[in-house]
Amino acid sequence: MHSNKRYLIELCTAAGLIVAPFILPHLGFAPNTVNRILVWGLFGVGFDILFGFTGLLSFGQSAFYGTGGFVAAWLLTRAGFPNVFIALVIGMVAAAAVGYLVGLIALRRTGIYFAMITVAIAEVFFFVEFNPLADFTGGENGLPGVPTPSFNLGFTTLHFTTGWSLYQFLAVCYFVGIVIALRIVRSPVGAVLSAIRDNPLRAQAVGHNIHGYKLTAFVIAAAYAGFAGGLLGVMQAFMPPDAFMFETSGQLVMQTAIGGTGTLFGPLLGAAIWLFLQDFLQSAVHLGAAWKLVLGLVFVILVVFLRKGIIGGIKDLYDLATGAKKKREATEADALADFKEPAGGNDIIAPHKRDSDRASGPILQATGLTKRYGGLMANSDIDFTVNHGELRGVIGPNGAGKSTFFKMLTCEIPPTSGTILFEGRDITGKSVTDACQLGLTKSYQVNQLFTNLTVRQNLVVAVLADLRGKFRLDMFRDPQSIPGLKEQVEQTLRLVRLTSRVDTKVSDLAYGEKRRLEIGLALATRPSLLLLDEPLAGMSPQERVETVKLLKSISKGRTMIVIDHDMDALFELAERVTVLQEGRVLVEGTPEEIKGNAAVQEAYLGGMHEEVH
């Protein structure tokens, strides 16, 4: 049944494109309008991969639209290049190359910085096109005389000219563009892109080189823009200079937001609404130049009230009507339900990064670890060694520097001084991604999950980092075909007891379930050393008992370090305990030794002796 549905979207798209010329004229769409919608739609497919799927809002897409368009148009009008289709492809490649270079700069920063830089880039390209490169681009005049495509098939020549004739060519281009985009968003790369959108920090921490993937999305968007830009010239028999204008970027953003992001088809719908309203307001209502004001207002209202655009709105309505999204009441009882199922025997032994069972001696050695924030010493001169297979506890009063210590061990922050050896290798100053790839990761004190993805998708993201390494461009691969992926996800699901919640969105999970998924994400990367930062934080007493059991089962054949405030739980779990106080190691020993240690008691009871004297 799954395979029947597999190409459903592709088939529907093809059917839609075939029947469009028979239906749309009756709705008042001129063939040229439909063609423009297709070009905007294709332009938007790439943009949606960048914005809707990866979460990067660029206001600079006109730069690539113009680059692709002018390279193709220049080849065809000035350079005497004969083949329209190959010229379009060259334009696309040029736009992608420019996108790569621009991406290197723009992606140095995220969030609003990224948006501002892309705005600046778009403006620069506009000026470059008008002035320094005016000899190539025709400046204000653009490049007239762009030919339409024809294909010599030997026995006959297909020539696409204007109107519905050209529509056939554009429709095929759009269809191929959609098919490729669908492949990309369903591929492992697509999964990582969504993870970056939801939580870049965690995507990095589970071992993905997010910079590389963001750059990939940026280049893909530039390539789509470049090809669409070329089509614009072909469609109008003229390459207009305003392709480079900032308004072009703005219109794309607005159309995509109106149609709906993260659907690939949103930009097409948005463009249809935009162009239809523009025609309608100008010719039927005689609004003249005020059409843009009306569209601006429509856009603002949509952003305020319909966050996911029109397609998102329709989807929500559909879900509401069919009751497909039965809002499951997430309760504590629910969260514990999975525990009542018997653990599946011995088949759920925790996975390993490397065959380190036989290894002995230290897996982690930190020497002289110090972290200074200005005048504040968060950690000073910590020596810390953990052996293979050990389960170490770390305790200390609030502000003792436990979390800072963990962040240094997992390479989230670099130490001010000191070194960290992991499996004999110096990892000081490495990135958190590299540390995870080497087999050292942590579960966070505050949940860091991919909240808009399902439980399964969350785990898939983590497992992909383990199976594919930190960066790989398998953009057309079906994730199902990756050997071991399914097993590893299932195994982790069983371990953290979330089997019955696989297809639930993380935002609909109960707190306890989220905590277990948090541990599951770390576990799914198959670490040989797992750090757990307060895994029991915020749990009810019953959940704590179950989670301690879970931690015990995870720890079989694995090295773990656990921070927690729950001393009873920690003393029950850990073989050895390290006590931190004021950024230093106070004492280290077995739980019994720690319980009886006077210095520890003093640290926790707060230096009462000093006042007594």
Add this chain to the structure above:
Amino acid sequence: MINWANFVSQVFNGLALGALLALISSGLTIIYGTLGVLNLAHGAMFMLGGYAGYVAYSYTGSFLVAVLAGSLFVGLVGILMERVIIRHFYSRPHEDQLLVTFGLGIVFVELVRLAFGSQSQLVPAPAIFSGITSLGFMFYPTYRLAVVGIIAVALTALFLVLYRTRIGMIVRAGIEDSMMVDALGINVYRVFMIVFGIGAMAAGFAGIVNAPVVSLTPGIGDDILVQTFVVVVIGGVGSFPGAILGGLIAGEIISITSMINPGYAYVMLFAAMTLVLVLRPYGLLGTRGRE
């Protein structure tokens, strides 16, 4: 061969433009720093200031009234915008905030286009600043010199508000950590509203002060917005001194490059921004983590 008189006059032009950009960018950057919202309608605020001043001027004939009306009107628009729309976006993703302010910017521009048409409007310089001044070795339009002075006064006023008043202290604390300010029992929402008003007002003030230099069109704020972004990236987001330094740098780059070849002004500006991003990713005077 460089003509020195021409060069010096371009340096002055750069100073005037730089001062203007510094003021507009300060407005943008304190709003972003405090509220966490990047106002893409900030360029439209600049434009609105010019037109509001133009209307006031055509009724009263007084430039001073025009400046007051321009800045107060835009301050009011800012406050309304914050109360009615922006407020509901604090808890929404950055992208939504960008989209809604971008849309509002278009609405403002198109409203003005509807009311005043696309042709340019002129506000003459006040009589005392009209004509040209001899600087000994060259002549320079008096009003442009005055612009530098007027903006300097405005920036000083903004500085005093930010660094010498209670509200300024709260604003600067909010830039560092608005959650903490909230936790200290200060009504951050009221502060947010005031800051949005002050930030918008800075742009509006710049808009009317600039009106005698460059004639008004509905799209006048678009270029300014882009330049403001470059200024903020160069100077560092959330930094008031950074906005001033970045503004002056950007103004000089645009002016001096324009003297040689206007087509490269933006290219050079962008090159400077890239250089800063590579060497000091958080801006010349910015701090890590404000984004």
